[in-house]
Amino acid sequence: MGWDRATPFTIDLQVGAEDIDGLGHANNAVYVTWLERCAWRHSQRLGLDLVEYRRLDRAMAVVRHEIDYLAAAYEGDELQLATWIVDWDQRLRMTRHFQLKRPSDNATLLRAQTTFVCIELSTGKPKRMPAEFIEGYGSAIQLPATTQI
Template identity: 40%
Template sequence: MSDIFELKLKVQPEHIDALGHVNNVIYVQWMQDVASAQVEYLGLGLEQYLELKHAMVAVEHHVQYRKAALLGDDVILRTWLSDINALYSFREYVFYRPQDQSILFVANTKWACVEIATGRPKRMSPTFTQAYQPLSKNIDPLDFSKSML
């Protein structure tokens, strides 16, 4: 079973768009950043992908922007795995601003296992299926009173 994984960041000037809030594209970058950090934490980073000759690639994102993040805001990026099968893993994200206890953004991504050389779908190896386990149903990933940071 994988756990909730978190990164904390402070909104920087380069995150801000012409409307004065974090640009939509930045949220997608943050999704990649927190997912990559968790994968590294689980011991399946780029180096391991290259050794195993297969990798997980994003095939579908669903995003919902709820509130704007502003310059100087602290933001907690939270992710966890919600499901897995032979070809796909499903990752959830919630970005949270502790200052006002606001959920800023929710999203999920469907990831596919592919052979690196061909880009074709491949069944996940036991290395992947052992590491990419869904979060226990007993854990509420929206409970930020139990932040990992």
């Protein structure tokens, strides 16, 4: 598939009519929703779902998105979105990379990077990652095959 990094976590997406804006392509805000969906599903796969977040009184909250929109997606397009955890300090911060591809022509439509910070749910303040986060997210760290962002 030509992913930027090895062994991505991927989700399949289909562009629906509700995703299309006045310019006739998927609205930029929809891409952010897809990034969140992919990151969340990956976290769930790692055993870190909402139940676990609440039990630990911790969550990974977005503090920064960087998005490069490279090509448009259109209604009916079938897409694949990949994510990798590429950096973390094992205390507060974690970074994910994303790549969105359209398999029909192998086009990369988007590359993005999101920075998360660990927060205490009960206060909303930054708080050190618990051991469960270090174990779960740490198992998914990916070294770059190539650097795109």
